Amino acid sequence: MTDPLVAAVGAGVRLIELGQPFFTGMPCSPNHPGFRMTLARRHGDLVRPDGGSAASEIIVTGGHVGTHIDALSHVSQDGLLHGGVDAARAQTGGRFSAHGAENLPGFLCRGLLLDIAALHDTDTLPGGYEITVEDLERAARRAGVHPRTGDVVLLRTGWARLFDNAPAYLGNRSGVPGIGVDAARWLADRHIAATGADTTAYECLAPGAGHSVLPVHRILLVDSGIYILEHLALEALAAEHRTEFVFVLAPLRIVGATGSPVRPLAAVSR
Amino acid sequence: MTDPLVAAVGAGVRLIELGQPFFTGMPCSPNHPGFRMTLARRHGDLVRPDGGSAASEIIVTGGHVGTHIDALSHVSQDGLLHGGVDAARAQTGGRFSAHGAENLPGFLCRGLLLDIAALHDTDTLPGGYEITVEDLERAARRAGVHPRTGDVVLLRTGWARLFDNAPAYLGNRSGVPGIGVDAARWLADRHIAATGADTTAYECLAPGAGHSVLPVHRILLVDSGIYILEHLALEALAAEHRTEFVFVLAPLRIVGATGSPVRPLAAVSR
Amino acid sequence: MTDPLVAAVGAGVRLIELGQPFFTGMPCSPNHPGFRMTLARRHGDLVRPDGGSAASEIIVTGGHVGTHIDALSHVSQDGLLHGGVDAARAQTGGRFSAHGAENLPGFLCRGLLLDIAALHDTDTLPGGYEITVEDLERAARRAGVHPRTGDVVLLRTGWARLFDNAPAYLGNRSGVPGIGVDAARWLADRHIAATGADTTAYECLAPGAGHSVLPVHRILLVDSGIYILEHLALEALAAEHRTEFVFVLAPLRIVGATGSPVRPLAAVSR
């Protein structure tokens, strides 16, 4: 007898892209190394006796560069990681002995899109706009969904449209829209597994303030053990008004790291 | 009405790990940069006014380091990539203008495990052992499966057990077991989407010969447009005798690259 | 009998700094990877039984990042390097088989400072200013020196003062002062060994034009085999009106590379 999941997949699946491409010069916070892919060996450098040749590259990047997920080791509060783990001790030796990226789970679960930009009838929310509890509740109602335990909840600001313009996208001067403290608690109270947005920092950045404080990271990562995704590409999903879908994610098992580059996908039946 | 795929996933899913961890010192062909994750910022380096602190890293790696997938730009034959694309022209500028890793699809499809080690009643096939057409046919019969269009076919040699011992796993002296030319053609004739193994090069390496010629890469990547996965971890899947499952893969969209590190997963109903 | 050079050095030497510091965030052309030093091991990560501990780093940089010297492999004209070497052939394999940085000589020779900013009674020459033959002749006369075979000639624009302000220093909008084609020929005619300046590209960049053409690089590197130094720190030397000195340089012997980070020094008797 065929596994029901295998049968459902066999009946036809369509994948919708949720990740940004990785390329030299893409937007990157100055806190992190910029992404760089360099071809080390090119075709013709070494031709095998049978006429075959291979090309390959060296990649320099970070765990928080491009579309990525934060591991629970990423943020501490008063010296403690999630679950009261001592951050200084966990990082001794140069890789985290607790909450490292190798512990990030794979995801094949329900995903929900809350389209806050659409709620406000705009392509892109203004820089510094704070997403409120009311925004979440109204967007969920419009979408006909209720976030519940184990869901992944994606918040659309429309800023993925700015990804090709690094200064605009990073929003140092303008600020960046994102979720506020109360709305983050609303999500945490629903015991979701992860949440993400189509911006550089997920949470609201005031104009000119940069990453001076990141209270939502504390609420989600430290207090609640909820993973955060940043730099999502949500335009294709929003364009087809998909609010409920299967969320697919497979973070790299980087031992002792604080995050992983990823390529999230939404999956729906064909 | 709920999407059938969302419903199937909602009924309960279990993920089985198919990727190796990434860590400094893990096995790596000398053709590629070794993987290295270095914490750049540690907790306490910069404490925000509210007591929050963040840690992050720099990662140096390659597109063919650790568990990874080959893009079609990886191998050329007589100067041509898959579909007759001129390799020299495609690579000009330092990133591939055709067949780059950003074109690698996501996978949520049927996966099959052909356990060649079990077929031969061994934990690990001997170095240099060539997997034959007969091996594939017997393993498929035993598994009760028929590879067909769009499937992902994984071949188990048992060598994932050696991953913690880099010299043994890379097998420079011993050779490495893997698929031969005729067996690769057998797979290609079934129009599968991708195939992989739990070894460094997927194909059979003779003792002491290294990567001197790689004919199977040509048959699959250049002639057939079938992607190759290397360094898989197939022990957990084999231990529970799963031969049919949902294969989950999301290669990073690295523009113009020849491969991507990945974390493949098998998914089954709970 | 003591070597005369050993005796001169033994009589007392003073070194004057001509190199900029290397740090994350320092000015760097977008054509090159940004410099990044990351501590990989910190004191306390691993304490030896006797109470000893070591710290060390990983460095990502380029051959043309920070204060550096161009090797003759850096620039080609119509497909040829200096001396008619075929550039495509020389670079096959991913490192230069001719004119690579491992061939860069060490320097312990006469150095001359031509202070063009002082000549024009300014701290910093304006962006886009082209240094002329007349400038060189007048500055040499003022300095009481005649460039001759084997000398290293340093041109001061005053722009080292802007090094802490990356956008101003790189001068994308303003242009950057530097030597023009005729003045470069004047230097080449004197058979100097190397020349450099306190700017990003040595030669004159017009406002908004970037590195669209670099004719002086061709004249010096390709036609004449004269090495170019960029990002020099010439303020200390200029402040004490030193126009003749011993120039000290030891480029790293990076096999097959196109340049090397360096720390040039001026040496004078105490």
Added chain:
Amino acid sequence: MTDPLVAAVGAGVRLIELGQPFFTGMPCSPNHPGFRMTLARRHGDLVRPDGGSAASEIIVTGGHVGTHIDALSHVSQDGLLHGGVDAARAQTGGRFSAHGAENLPGFLCRGLLLDIAALHDTDTLPGGYEITVEDLERAARRAGVHPRTGDVVLLRTGWARLFDNAPAYLGNRSGVPGIGVDAARWLADRHIAATGADTTAYECLAPGAGHSVLPVHRILLVDSGIYILEHLALEALAAEHRTEFVFVLAPLRIVGATGSPVRPLAAVSR
């Protein structure tokens, strides 16, 4: 009137190479990232309107990779750097606020070669051989030199001859010859500025013991503020029996780092 140093240099100088080349695959302790130079842009990737083209690279390395000098931040004893500086505090923020590599001086001073291999009538001292006070005294006597304040003293073991054979050169099994504790104190008592050897760790490594303890690093770096050079190439200097010379060194000013790759040179009158 000409500066006496400029005059001595003008009379003719010959440079003798003391640095090893830097290339992918060169010997490197597993504690440090391996050196890797990758051409990022090749000639022809981007041809300017005038037929000019440039090539450049990305370099991944460490501060203790290849021929290099240790900064005083490299080693701590019981939590303290040289001069009683608190190591934990100095490294907070991810770069050293004291004793970083940007404080490494340039060197143009007297250098002495003590050829211990020649003293023992051998090309290469045996692995694990400990250089004694008597060795130093006899070698100095033979060379007709007395180490004194500010000198740089180079010890030859002959192991530079093994540099092309990484396992032999690193000597994990055989051990590596080098200076012992008493001999290091003898050097420190003479207030030299720096010392180095043609091996991976400068000091004596017992067979199979690796870098388990490094007491000489403590005596020189922590107790005495004397810099250490490793991976020197001393064969050319020894071949011409030069025991006194001008030592030329210009470490890169890498802010907050624990060491710098270098290319040391010996200079003599022609």
